[in-house]
Amino acid sequence: MSKYLFKLGRWAVNHKNRVMGGAIVTLLIVALLALIVGPAFNEEISIPNTESATAGEILEKEFSNKDEASPGAINLVFKAPKGETLESDTVNEKITELLDEVKKDKKIISVASPLELGNLSEDKTIGYAVVSFNSPPEEVSEKSKAKIIQKIAITNNAGIQTELAGNVTFSELEIGGVTEVIGVVIAFLVLAITFTSFLAAGMPILTSAIGLGIGLLLVIIGTNYFDIPSFSMSLAAMLGLAVGIDYSLFIISRFRQELAAGHNVEDAAAIANGTAGSAVLFAGVTVIIALLGLAVAQIPFLTMMGLTAAVCVLLAILVAIILVPAILGIMGHKIGPNRKNTFLKKLTSRKNKSNTWWDIVTKRPLIVTIIGIVLLLVLSTPFFHMELGLPDNGTKSEDTIERRAYDLLSEGYGPGYHASLIVLLKAEDLKNEEELLVVSKEIEKIDNVKYISPPIPSPNKKYYMLSVTPKTGPNDSSTKDLVREIRNIPNNTEISDDVSLKVTGQTAVNIDISEKLNDSLPIFATIIVLFAFILLVIVFRSILVPLKAVLGFLLSLGATLGFVVFVVQDGNLIDLFGFPTASPVLAFLPVIVIGILFGLAMDYEVFLVSRMREEYVHSGDAQKAVLVGIKDSSSVVTAAGLIMISVFTGFMLAPDPIIKSMGFALTFGIIFDAFVVRLTIVPAVMILMGKSAWYLPKSLDKIIPNIDIEGTTLIEEINKNRDKTI
Known part of the structure; x- marks a missing residue:
């Protein structure tokens, strides 16, 4: 595999202008197609063959008019001023004035006041008017929505609180807002410090943006042919952006190392693609398999979420192994190790070069292992009382008009108003x-x-x-x-x-969706764990290293879901993290976390432990192998983890509860897995296991194929050819 990627990298460098031009043209063509067809998201969240879904089909068939689509309807929810009711003359006059103004929109076919509908609350202080449009909810124009928002000032200014509910959405899901930009800026700073170069730091973000752009535009086109929910774009965006930056980081880091070793630009880019690119390809395919594994739950919208995210990860891989080498060929020594920013060099320089943390990990491995495991087990305990649910307007921010309407309706008619069966x-x-x-x-x-x-x-x-x-x-x-x-x-x-x-x-x-997802969790987790174990046995040619990796994944997974329950469900620290209210855990979040965290955990495991294995094969010294692995790979894994955290935190700060929950879970999932498990427990356990870590029964050794993801064979061949030339 490494030899093919080496040749691909050399080809990309030799045809750098064509590759770069092709990427830009592809982006423009896909953008044009997406603009022509437009998005057609399907927001229906259901599971076929459940009782509720079957009953829903009967309801639609037997009780609705098949020839007419359900019209868009807005409920104008009113609350009378203190000391008055909605039956008061002054209050009623203002409501009538508002509804008369609303009727002027030609798109509206009917308006009914609270008194006409007879829906006043018991104390007569809360009620709602119904405004019906001549088109389905998704086709109600922004202009019509804006008119209503503008005109409710008539009653609001009169002291009558007026909010909007119904099947027409006002607070749209936003992708690429200010919070996401903040995450990218932080990722850029991490890259700048890692490379000590602002120019080199911009390369991973540029390439990942191109891959993500193509991926998301393809998803938009795909919405016209598949039932894809809009929030799947958020998962695809956060994952595609994070892995895109990380994969480019790995290849550019190796390119700079090869330049420092004396290779020319063409050879350095090709070697980087053959070595780091092999790890990127393996890691990316692992993430894609984990995402496609979401189909195991047999839930259509979840399958589509996994598929859309997998498309963006696939684009990130292709960009990393084709476009990145081409850009490296264009930039050459401009982003080499000798071109460092003076300010960043001074900022990152240390007078004391000793690494106290790694000294503690390697000299006291048993204590470090025990502390790490106990910490993760304690964080996991809330997981055992996890309750699943789906968000509604009651979980939105109080700044949204839907949430305020939700609260008013609950106040007037009780919380059960929103739970009608x-x-x-x-x-x-x-x-x-x-x-x-x-x-x-x-x-x-x-x-x-x-x-x-x-x-x-x-x-x-x-x-x-x-x-x-x-x-x-x-x-x-x-x-x-x-x-x-x-x-x-x-x-x-x-x-x-x-x-x-x-x-x-x-x-x-x-409720049916939550129960179905809850039932599928053990099956999905078991498949993922077995797959991870078999995969890592093949990669590392060991029994104990994969076993350690899988147990570490389970620890980080338990801690992640436990911390999510502790904050989101139990309501602890919700103000700190910006959650509007305590609520059940997003029903499909555990399955998504298992799939994505597995893929990313294997990424870090491969990048860290493969270097240890490479050194152990050469030296036969297990302890030295761990130390070399830490020295050569820990900084890159640390930077990759920080980049992931930066991107996911940007999404965690978003107002939408679905995006916020996913961003929050993945942020802390990376913190626990990358920094507690991979960079702390893994080295400590590897020291404790010594040579036994690399034990593999001879019977298995003969059967298992030799996958050289480190590119050892490639490097040996290059060095031999280099020696002959000299």
């Missing part, structure tokens, strides 16, 4: 109407039921629909228990066993 009964399964009443009364008996509507028959009389409002909110454990109790009614009552009762609604869908 729909119960479907098949008419032919009921012996008579008395059985229908029995079901209705059984639901009404449940403690957590606030309201149940009378049964509504479908137009063809095949089904009955009942609407159930719980007392608790959509993510409350009591609501989940209520769904289970309703579903068990046919088993716990005297009605016929043949009665088909299904529960749906967004809350039931979210």
Whole structure:
């Protein structure tokens, strides 16, 4: 593999202008295509063949008008000033004035006031008007939204709090905001300090931006052919950007080393591609396999998330092994080790060259190992009471109009207003109407039921629909228990066993998704762990090194999910990290963390331990191998980890709860894995194991293929040819 990448690197340098031009032309063509077709995200989050999904299909088929799409609707939620109600004349006059102004938009087909709808809260202080458009929610224009936002000032200025809810979105998901830019700036500073050169620091960011741009534009085009949710763009962006910068960092670092060793620009770039490029290719393919492994859960939107992120990682790999060598050929010695920035050189210089930390790790490996493991185990403990859920407007920032409307509706009608359930009964399964009443009364008996509507028959009389409002909110454990109790009614009552009762609604869908994801976690984690072990046995030709790597991954994974539960679910330190409120852990977050953290953990393991193995093969001295590995690879792994943290932190600071949760989990996942496991526990354990770390049974040694990702064979061949030339 290293020889092929060496030839590819040499070819890229020799055709540097064509490669660079081709990359730019590709970016422009993909951008033009994306502009022509536009995005077509599918925000539906469901799992086929679950009870709620099946019931939802029945509901849409039997109770909705098939010829008409559901119109966009905005609920104008009002709260009367203190001491007044929405029935007060002065208050009602202002609401009427507002609604009259809203009606002037020709895109609006109907407006109904709170009094007309009769939806006032018990104390008459909260109610909502419904504004219906002549188009589906996603087609309501920004101009129409802006008009409504502008006109609600009429009631707000009169002391009537007015917020917006409904199926029309006002707070759009943003990719590439200010917080993400901050993360990139920090990554640039890390690179500048690593390379002691501002010019060299800009190269990884430039190349990763090109790869990420092509990747995201391809995803946008793909939304027209696949059901891709918009938040998958966030995962693809943060991962594609982070690995793109890291992969370029590894190759550019090796290029500078080869220049320092006396190679010319062409040879240095080719050798860097054959050695560091091999590790990049292996690491990138590992990440892609982990992302595609999300399909194991058999959840369509999760599969699409993994696929879109894998596309961006693939582009990052291609850019690193093709475009980066070409740019190295163009820049040459301008980014070489001898071209250092004076300011950065002074900033990073140290009078005391001793490394106290590595002295502690290598001289007291047992103590370091015990402390590291205990720390991660303590952080893992909250994981055992993790609850999964999906975000709604109640988890958004209080700065968003949807969150304020959510709070007003909860205040007026109770938290269960947002957790409405729909119960479907098949008419032919009921012996008579008395059985229908029995079901209705059984639901009404449940403690957590606030309201149940009378049964509504479908137009063809095949089904009955009942609407159930719980007392608790959509993510409350009591609501989940209520769904289970309703579903068990046919088993716990005297009605016929043949009665088909299904529960749906967004809350039931979210509960089914969470349970499905929770059930798939052990299977997915087991597959990942076994895959990692087999892969690392092949790479390192050892049993104990892969075992140590897998156990380290499990420790960092447990600590990551435990810390997420501690902060996000339990509400500790939420103000520090900017979470608006405590809430269940994002349902698909654990699966995503397992997949991505596995890939990145293997990256760091390979870059760090492969150098140790290379030295051990040459010297046979296990302790020296660890010291050489630390000396040669720790700085690059540290820089790579800091870059990952910088990029993920930028996304963690975003206001959207989905992006924030993913950024938060991945930020601390890298902190625990890169710095606690790979740069602390791994070297300490390697010292403790000594030569036994590299033991491999002879029977396995004959079977396992020899994958030279370090490029040892390539380097030996280059050195022989060099000696002959001399």
